[in-house]
Amino acid sequence: MRLDPKLAFRIDSDSLPMQELAAICDCGGRLAGSDSERRAVELVARLGEKASDIAPRREPVPYRGWKTIHAALRLADGTPCDCYPLLFSSPAPRGGLTAEVVDLGRGAPEDFDRHKADLPGRIALVRHELMFASRTIHRSRKYRMAVDAGAAGFLIAGPLPGAVVAGSSGRTGPDGIPALGISPETAARLAATNGKRTTVNIELDTAEAPVEAHNLVFDLPGKEAEWVVLCAHIDGHEVSESAIDNASGVAAVLAAMRCLAPEFCHFRRGLRVIFFNVEEWALTGSAHYVAGLSEAEREKIALVINLDSVAGSPHLTALTSGFTALGPFLQGVAANNGTSLAIHLPLMQNSDHANFAAAGIPAFRLVAGFDEPEAELRHLLTPADSRDKVRPDELHKAARLAAAIATTAANASPDEAQAWRNRD
Numbered sequence: 522m523r524l525d526p527k528l529a530f531r532i533d534s535d536s537l538p539m540q541e542l543a544a545i546c547d548c549g550g551r552l553a554g555s556d557s558e559r560r561a562v563e564l565v566a567r568l569g570e571k572a573s574d575i576a577p578r579r580e581p582v583p584y585r586g587w588k589t590i591h592a593a594l595r596l597a598d599g600t601p602c603d604c605y606p607l608l609f610s611s612p613a614p615r616g617g618l619t620a621e622v623v624d625l626g627r628g629a630p631e632d633f634d635r636h637k638a639d640l641p642g643r644i645a646l647v648r649h650e651l652m653f654a655s656r657t658i659h660r661s662r663k664y665r666m667a668v669d670a671g672a673a674g675f676l677i678a679g680p681l682p683g684a685v686v687a688g689s690s691g692r693t694g695p696d697g698i699p700a701l702g703i704s705p706e707t708a709a710r711l712a713a714t715n716g717k718r719t720t721v722n723i724e725l726d727t728a729e730a731p732v733e734a735h736n737l738v739f740d741l742p743g744k745e746a747e748w749v750v751l752c753a754h755i756d757g758h759e760v761s762e763s764a765i766d767n768a769s770g771v772a773a774v775l776a777a778m779r780c781l782a783p784e785f786c787h788f789r790r791g792l793r794v795i796f797f798n799v800e801e802w803a804l805t806g807s808a809h810y811v812a813g814l815s816e817a818e819r820e821k822i823a824l825v826i827n828l829d830s831v832a833g834s835p836h837l838t839a840l841t842s843g844f845t846a847l848g849p850f851l852q853g854v855a856a857n858n859g860t861s862l863a864i865h866l867p868l869m870q871n872s873d874h875a876n877f878a879a880a881g882i883p884a885f886r887l888v889a890g891f892d893e894p895e896a897e898l899r900h901l902l903t904p905a906d907s908r909d910k911v912r913p914d915e916l917h918k919a920a921r922l923a924a925a926i927a928t929t930a931a932n933a934s935p936d937e938a939q940a941w942r943n944r945d
C-alpha cells in the first residue's frame with residue numbers, strides 16, 4: 522500500500538527528527554544503569570507523549586547490573602594504553618593479570634584452532650568486525666571461544682585509528698575472563714616481534730548488583746485487539762553519544778509515531794510503539810518484554826518493525842529472521858512507496874527483533890549500511906558514532922518506510938498476516 526501522500530508529506534516536512542536526535546545524544550552515551558540512560562528514558566517518554574498525546578507505560582526490566590570501578594592496560598615496561606572494558610567482563614585477579622598475548626588475527630574458529638595449545642593462561646587478541654555483514658563473527662562468540670580455550674584474558678581491537686572499541690562480552694554466567702576493547706595501534710604494539718610474544722598487565726575491577734531499568738510502551742489502539750509493534754532501543758555505550766546506534770532509530774520511530782498517531786483508530790490493528798532499554802546487554806529489555814507475553818498476546822502481534830541504526834547510509838535492509846513471506850511483503854511496500862529495500866532472510870540475533878522472532882512472532886530489523894563496509898556504520902561502538910554521521914533525509918526515509926509498512930500491516934487481511942508467520 523502506498524502511504525497516504527498527506528502522511529508522507531507530514532513526515533518529510535517534520536523538522537523535529539534532527540532536533541530530537543540531538544537531544545537524545547545530549548543525554549550522553551546512555552549505558553544502561555547510568556544517569557545518561559535514565560535522562561534519555563525520561564526525555565523519550567516526554568517526546569513520545571508529545572508525539573502521540575498518550576502517556577507511556579513504564580515497564581520495569583530487572584537485570585543484573587554491571588559497572589567498571591577501575592580499568593588499566595599496561596605494556597611490560599609500564600606504558601599505559603587506552604582500553605574500554607567490555608560489558609559484563611569478569612574482573613582481573615587482585616594485583617592484575619600479567620600474561621603473554623597470543624595474536625589470533627581476525628579471531629575466526631580456525632584461528633582459535635591453530636593456537637589451541639598456545640592459549641591456556643595467555644591473553645587472546647582478536648579484531649572487531651563490521652557488524653552488519655552476512656559473514657560477521659560476533660565479538661561475543663570470539664570471547665566465548667577464548668574462554669573455552671582456557672585463555673586468561675581477551676583483547677579486541679577496534680577499526681578506527683586512535684580509538685578504542687566498545688561492546689558486550691556476552692558473558693552470562695560466573696565463568697569468564699577480563700575483556701578489554703583497544704585501539705588498532707595498541708593491537709599493532711602487542712603483535713609478536715621476531716616470534717617473541719609481548720606481555721601485558723590488565724587491571725580490571727568491576728561491580729555487579731541487581732538493578733532495574735524501564736521500557737516505554739505507547740498503545741495507539743486500532744479497531745481490533747491486534748497490534749503492529751514499532752520499536753527502537755534507547756540505550757547505548759559510553760565511548761560515544763551512540764548517535765547512529767540508536768538515537769537514529771528512536772528519532773525515526775518518534776517521527777513515524779507523530780505522523781501516525783491520529784490515524785490508527787481507523788485501522789484494523791493498533792500500533793504499539795515500544796522504546797526498549799538494556800538492548801546492548803544481550804537484548805535484555807525485549808527478552809523481558811517477550812517473556813511476559815502470554816501465548817494469546819503473542820498471537821495478537823501481527824508484525825514487529827524494529828528500527829536499529831537506520832542512518833549512516835542511504836541504503837536500508839530488512840533482516841527478516843527466517844520469515845519467508847516477509848521479504849516479498851516488505852519489498853512490495855517499499856516499491857509502492859518509490860524506494861528500494863534489500864532483504865536478508867537468516868535470523869540475526871543483533872537487536873530486539875530477535876527475541877520476538879524466537880517466540881514465533883514475525884519480526885524484522887530495519888538497518889542501514891548492511892554489507893557496505895564503507896558506510897558510516899563502520900564507526901559503531903567507537904567514539905566516532907556521533908550526530909554528524911546522521912543526515913536528516915536518512916531519518917525521514919526510515920520514518921516514511923516504517924510508517925508505510927506499519928499502516929499496510931495494520932490493514933492487511935487476516936490471511937495475509939497469518940502467512941507472515943510461516944518459516945521454512
Ligand SMILES: [Zn+2]
Pocket residue numbers: 754766767800829830872
Ligand atoms: Zn543497536
